Amino acid sequence: MTGENTRVLVVDDEEIVRESLSGWLHEDGFQVFTAPEGRTAVEMMKADRWNVMLVDLKMPGMDGLQVLEEARKLQPEAAIIMMTAYATVDTAVTAMKLGAFDYLVKPFDPEELSLLMQKVVAQQSLVRENAVLRKALKKEHRFRDLVSKSAAMQKVFELAQVAARSNSTILVLGESGSGKEVLARTIHEESHRSGGPFVAMSCAALTETLLESELFGHEKGSFTGASARRKGKFEAAAGGTLFLDEIGDISPKLQLDLLRVLEERKFQRVGGNEPIDVDVRIIAATNKDLKKAVSDGSFREDLFYRLNVIPVTLPPLRERKEDIPLLVEHFLDRLEAEMKKRVKVSPEAMGALLAHDWPGNVRELRNVLERGAVVAQGDVVKPADLGLSPAPARAPGTNAPGEPSSLEDVEKRHISEVLGHTGGNVSQAARLLGIDRVTLYNKIKKFHLSRDGEDSDPSGA
Amino acid sequence: MEAIHLWWIGEKDPGPRTLEHLRLHLGRALGAPVRIWEDEARPPDAYDERRKQWATSRILAWMGRVGPPGKVLAVTDQDLFIPILTFVFGEAQLDGRSAVVSTARLGEPGLPDPRVAMERLAKEGVHELGHCFGLVHCDSPACVMGRSPSARDVDRKRGEFCSKCRDRLKRAGGEAR
Numbered sequence: 001m002t003g004e005n006t007r008v009l010v011v012d013d014e015e016i017v018r019e020s021l022s023g024w025l026h027e028d029g030f031q032v033f034t035a036p037e038g039r040t041a042v043e044m045m046k047a048d049r050w051n052v053m054l055v056d057l058k059m060p061g062m063d064g065l066q067v068l069e070e071a072r073k074l075q076p077e078a079a080i081i082m083m084t085a086y087a088t089v090d091t092a093v094t095a096m097k098l099g100a101f102d103y104l105v106k107p108f109d110p111e112e113l114s115l116l117m118q119k120v121v122a123q124q125s126l127v128r129e130n131a132v133l134r135k136a137l138k139k140e141h142r143f144r145d146l147v148s149k150s151a152a153m154q155k156v157f158e159l160a161q162v163a164a165r166s167n168s169t170i171l172v173l174g175e176s177g178s179g180k181e182v183l184a185r186t187i188h189e190e191s192h193r194s195g196g197p198f199v200a201m202s203c204a205a206l207t208e209t210l211l212e213s214e215l216f217g218h219e220k221g222s223f224t225g226a227s228a229r230r231k232g233k234f235e236a237a238a239g240g241t242l243f244l245d246e247i248g249d250i251s252p253k254l255q256l257d258l259l260r261v262l263e264e265r266k267f268q269r270v271g272g273n274e275p276i277d278v279d280v281r282i283i284a285a286t287n288k289d290l291k292k293a294v295s296d297g298s299f300r301e302d303l304f305y306r307l308n309v310i311p312v313t314l315p316p317l318r319e320r321k322e323d324i325p326l327l328v329e330h331f332l333d334r335l336e337a338e339m340k341k342r343v344k345v346s347p348e349a350m351g352a353l354l355a356h357d358w359p360g361n362v363r364e365l366r367n368v369l370e371r372g373a374v375v376a377q378g379d380v381v382k383p384a385d386l387g388l389s390p391a392p393a394r395a396p397g398t399n400a401p402g403e404p405s406s407l408e409d410v411e412k413r414h415i416s417e418v419l420g421h422t423g424g425n426v427s428q429a430a431r432l433l434g435i436d437r438v439t440l441y442n443k444i445k446k447f448h449l450s451r452d453g454e455d456s457d458p459s460g461a
Numbered sequence: 462m463e464a465i466h467l468w469w470i471g472e473k474d475p476g477p478r479t480l481e482h483l484r485l486h487l488g489r490a491l492g493a494p495v496r497i498w499e500d501e502a503r504p505p506d507a508y509d510e511r512r513k514q515w516a517t518s519r520i521l522a523w524m525g526r527v528g529p530p531g532k533v534l535a536v537t538d539q540d541l542f543i544p545i546l547t548f549v550f551g552e553a554q555l556d557g558r559s560a561v562v563s564t565a566r567l568g569e570p571g572l573p574d575p576r577v578a579m580e581r582l583a584k585e586g587v588h589e590l591g592h593c594f595g596l597v598h599c600d601s602p603a604c605v606m607g608r609s610p611s612a613r614d615v616d617r618k619r620g621e622f623c624s625k626c627r628d629r630l631k632r633a634g635g636e637a638r
Contacts, residue, residue, distance in 0.1 A: 020518065020543040027555060028608060029597040107547045110610035 006121055007049065010034045011041040011067060012056040012083065021054065028117065038062025045074045051124045057084040057091055065094060072099045077127050079120045144186045146179065147330040150320035156183070156312055163310045164190035169262065171307045172285040174314030177363030180285040181243060183314060188241040193281055196240030199233050204246035211254060218270035234267055237280040247307065248288030248299060259303045317358040317365060324353055327362060331369045343373045345381045352383045352420050384423035412447040415440070419449065462493035462634050465590065466529045470503055471538035479579060483536065486583035490605065490621055491590060491630070498529045514542040517552035517561055524559040532558050532593050534586055540565040550585050550609070553592035560589035567612060581615045591626065594633040599626050
């Protein structure tokens with residue numbers, strides 16, 4: 001960034017200061033604008049973006065500190081330089097605490113102003129570069145709605161991109177909540193079928209007859225209650241993608257029907273005789289071990305091979321915890337759009353999210369964050385807002401499974417987890433632990449814990 | 462190109478060598494005839510009693526009223542300021558007619574070679590007149606249009622324009638004709 005594309009706003013009630021400073025900065029090639037009072041500056045902040053603001057501390061009406069506070073809210077990335085005729089340490093400290101970039105005492109030494117402006121330009125260049133990099137990084141860690149930087153998921157992204165270009169059947173394997181439908185939808189959107197429909201259907205919890213009718217449709221009068229002809233999912237998905245979730249749960253008869261469709265690319269509606277051509281790409285998914293189901297005879301081997309043309313396995317969230325901060329940011333962006341409320345996750349809450357085992361995977365994380373955003377008082381989600389039960393998972397640095405722990409270690413860990421869960425509320429933690437507050441305070445002291453459960457002993461003891 | 466005027470508005474006599482050196486240097490750098498303007502008048506209301514310095518904005522306005530036609534560089538031995546800065550070496554009307562430069566801070570006491578101060582004055586004179594031709598500060602450290610808030614910075618740069626600024630100057634000179 002050079003002076004030419006740096007927009008500077010000079011806010012001062014003295015015309016001569018505005019004129020001489022803007023003239024001087026103009027000679028440096030900056031785009032300089034002026035405001036004679038705080039309120040005008042705030043309006044200008046609402047209307048335009050500014051890289052640098054030079055704000056007089058003492059002005060009638062809205063003073064410089066108030067302008068600074070507004071600027072931090074409206075344009076947090078702008079560098080604010082406070083100008084004062086009276087060098088008081090107090091006001092300078094207050095300004096810096098409120099987020100001012102620096103302050104200058106009037107009149108300025110030319111060299112000091114010149115160096116400061118160079119520093120600001122360099123800082124603003126970094127801000128801009130950072131934003132570009134962050135955007136690029138975000139893009140790199142994304143495959144449409146899938147967000148991950150883990151190596152295992154990157155392989156999934158690559159495979160899914162290749163699979164999307166083919167017309168082959170895809171079998172998505174993964175635990176419940178790991179994003180199987182999101183992946184299927186993503187593959188559909190990336191494929192040449194993206195102009196066609198994406199139809200999703202869960203094969204569990206439906207009776208064999210109902211599922212058959214749902215998949216293939218039925219002719220009028222084909223069974224009791226079939227008062228009209230109805231198209232099934234295969235027809236609804238024509239030209240697009242049919243996602244069949246929980247494929248491991250279908251009956252042997254439906255397994256055979258499905259196998260025929262996959263082999264012949266034709267089917268008949270229930271109660272019908274007319275063969276209907278199939279033009280769908282099938283993506284099937286299951287959280288069951290289909291190979292085991294094949295070996296115990298509950299799933300047809302020939303159907304398994306028909307479905308398993310391109311298998312894609314989604315790793316569970318507990319195996320890619322490095323994705324949690326990225327996913328948190330992704331879901332908070334989503335929640336902001338839905339709830340018109342931007343929340344942040346406190347470092348303690350992030351610690352709790354990282355420590356949790358996530359049996360419900362990404363779906364559980366999304367639900368926990370949604371709950372946290374709703375429950376949070378203010379804009380920061382604290383551990384207690386998440387409603388996570390104290391994690392049964394092993395905390396980092398603790399004994400490996402199978403390695404016995406001392407009673408004292410277990411007690412310390414448990415207290416730490418409960419304090420993390422209550423967000424540092426000692427009374428609530430004492431109630432949960434079934435001990436009185438004084439005893440809990442003594443234990444916090446004894447184990448060198450902070451009130452939010454963090455180990456406050458730098459030695460880690 | 463229209464002639465540029467050089468006008469001494471200081472208190473002490475600068476001596477013939479200073480102005481002549483400056484005249485030759487300006488002429489070479491700007492590619493224009495430079496003439497010395499002899500006038501005993503001095504800015505009447507530019508001295509600030511409180512700061513014990515001369516306000517450049519008032520000097521420039523006064524020069525526009527009573528000075529010669531075309532672009533003019535006034536030279537003084539008095540300390541100059543703009544309200545927001547403790548001092549300035551000089552000041553110009555960007556894309557305007559008048560510029561002023563001071564020797565007061567260019568030759569600090571004990572400067573071993575008086576020619577150094579003269580070189581600095583020549584560079585700052587070209588620099589301020591460059592502003593009159595619409596040039597802003599240049600990022601090239603060697604260019605005469607580089608920002609020079611200290612005498613050290615003046616010493617670091619050369620007395621001539623970089624190729625980019627020379628091109629801009631040519632375009633501005635064409636327009637000024």
